[in-house]
Amino acid sequence: MVECSTDEIADAIRAYDGVTRKRAIGEIIESLRLVTPNVPVSFGDDAALIQNGDSGLLLAADGIWSRLLDADPYWAGFCAVLVNVHDIAAMGGTPLAIVDILSVKDSDVCHEVLRGMYEASAKFCVPVVGGHLHPDAEMNVIDVAILGSVNPEYAIFSHTAGEGDRIVAAIDLEGRIHPSCALNWDSATLRTAEEVRAQIRVMHTLGTDKLVSAGKDISNPGVIGTLGMLLETSRKGASVCLDDIPRPDLDAIGITFDHWVRMYPGMGFVVTVPAESVDRVLELFSGVGMAAADIGVVTDSQKLIIRHGDAETTVFDLKKQGIMGIPTDN
């Protein structure tokens, strides 16, 4: 049950710094844009697609929020690998190798970070193949980049959602609120290696079977914030029914719905799906233990609207203000 009003939930999502801290991205894109023929897709997607002869390579980078690193360095190290593996999976790709860049102030923290990275690297079978170390930093920072491969014909993008497509959210609910971080849902440390690898491979299947029009892994901005980023890149809007968003028993775990929709779900994707493929997409997610549901529809309004009963609220009017502020001709 959704116990807050749509206005309250929209406010909570808009004000959440997991969302607001995405705003400076557009300016950076402007500064660095260099047109080259072999990079058909770059900023705004989870990974850049680089054409290398006939094959496609994916390159992505992610840093770990210092808030998480302070709270739990082991989990931060685990997440550094997890979020990068998700960036490649979200594009329908196969992760190949990771490099890490560690700034280390405190060697105990460093050991825990490395332990977490190693565990995730082994669990997802993606080796950490090198990197760089700043041994004398003023603060601890973990940055990770990942290489993947994808057949460009079957890649999944963020900018290709189509009007009228259904929106499917899929989250692994067999988890827990992470003990160190109330805004992280953790299923990946509890699942076996085979289980998490199967979950990651679903996106590859969605790509090769051409079942989705666009997709993204659900990251720090949560399910609605991530959908907003996808819509911004696609220059579309959406109408989302809050009651349909997959969720665990919130009363049992003692959190509110507006808390849940802001969480980083650990293993979650949001995809846009032509109506005829929705059943197959739900079935594939469900086959790997992920709760998936049709939560709404893509519109041409460039507004992300949430609905609950008869009430509805515009969370983002992307024509007026984007979440990332990505330049319009990108």
Place this chain on the structure above:
Amino acid sequence: MVECSTDEIADAIRAYDGVTRKRAIGEIIESLRLVTPNVPVSFGDDAALIQNGDSGLLLAADGIWSRLLDADPYWAGFCAVLVNVHDIAAMGGTPLAIVDILSVKDSDVCHEVLRGMYEASAKFCVPVVGGHLHPDAEMNVIDVAILGSVNPEYAIFSHTAGEGDRIVAAIDLEGRIHPSCALNWDSATLRTAEEVRAQIRVMHTLGTDKLVSAGKDISNPGVIGTLGMLLETSRKGASVCLDDIPRPDLDAIGITFDHWVRMYPGMGFVVTVPAESVDRVLELFSGVGMAAADIGVVTDSQKLIIRHGDAETTVFDLKKQGIMGIPTDN
């Protein structure tokens, strides 16, 4: 002319933190090592080689020392791209794309970093295709990762120097001490795009023509420190004649020889070369405006010895203590 004694120069190199800060690398390698069949070479080389079907991919990461970022954010941004391009070039590869991870405390610094990154990206024609931004960091950090490609058959490694091979150092002397950083020699900002791209491509030619047994780009540890890292990975030693190391007119620019050998040369490589190929290697470097010289020989002693006149000093006894402390069975 070398005006210090070999002992003084050896002390200066050993004590230089550009060298000493490499020591924690071995421990990190131990923590993260995951054996996977598609990664024949990883830690200890400038980039990891990843087998992707028949082709080879290179993945490397480098961070920019906060000391440089504080001194000159534009130059730090330029260097972030420069050092990563060098990591791929050093392997005989072709750089394809870069991702950056910026931690930003101060937006003025960020703008200058981006300006420097963009200039280098355009000059070397390697696009920055994405990345991650921490907009609310406690300090400014630039980390960059790079993807390249190489035919595995023609890749240049660090661990393959052979006993009796000659050592060639090549540095672009048409430069200046960087005004913001006394330990950086800068030629790349002064050269045209065509010139720097030709210098980068020389390593690719050395690889495809099978002219070198091993190689590395000269980085923060300077020419002797970088050679030491190559020898550590190859489990070899060397005897180096200091008088033969390429240098600008040191009196004219007002620095001492021990300062010069610790400098980051901006565009420099050290390669090991079977005797019969030395002339051709010198010719190729010289053809792109780089001063190259045969500076010594690879030995089986695992000691890096510098010589000047009749004096000689062991700078590193790599059997006793490695520069990186890389595990022996790596």
